[in-house]
Amino acid sequence: MPKLTVENAGTFDVPENKRLVNALSDEAKIDQLHACGGQARCTTCRVQFISGEPEAMTEAEKSVLELRNLLSMPGVRLSCQILCDHDMTVRAISRLAGSGRADAGKRPNDAIEPPPVWTGKN
Numbered sequence: 001m002p003k004l005t006v007e008n009a010g011t012f013d014v015p016e017n018k019r020l021v022n023a024l025s026d027e028a029k030i031d032q033l034h035a036c037g038g039q040a041r042c043t044t045c046r047v048q049f050i051s052g053e054p055e056a057m058t059e060a061e062k063s064v065l066e067l068r069n070l071l072s073m074p075g076v077r078l079s080c081q082i083l084c085d086h087d088m089t090v091r092a093i094s095r096l097a098g099s100g101r102a103d104a105g106k107r108p109n110d111a112i113e114p115p116p117v118w119t120g121k122n
């Protein structure tokens with residue numbers, strides 16, 4: 001079972017291959033934003049990796065990070081496009097608290113959407 005560590009929140013066991021965005025909400029109990037419902041459109045599900053950043057990236061994540069000028073920011077990734085398949089440590093940088101939003105967004109489905117086409121960050 002992979003371990004998810006969230007800075008200032010703790011370390012949590014996460015079911016293998018669970019979407020990181022849902023693990024942040026369910027296991028880590030973080031008020032993680034996911035305004036587009038996990039569709040790789042909004043970037044509010046972004047986190048900053050401290051360790052264990054995945055090599056693989058979906059094409060959908062890559063294109064939206066490029067569009068928002070986030071691709072060059074070290075460790076910044078979209079949690080809705082990442083599966084917990086190894087140990088990782090992240091900083092929660094996009095939370096409901098202080099965002100001014102009414103809610104975190106519709107719960108993302110269990111499977112990555114859109115259906116993932118895997119590529120690399122570079």
Ligand code: FES
Pocket residue numbers: 033034035036037038039040041042043044045046078079080081
């Ligand atoms: S990009 Fe919107 S929830 Fe991930």
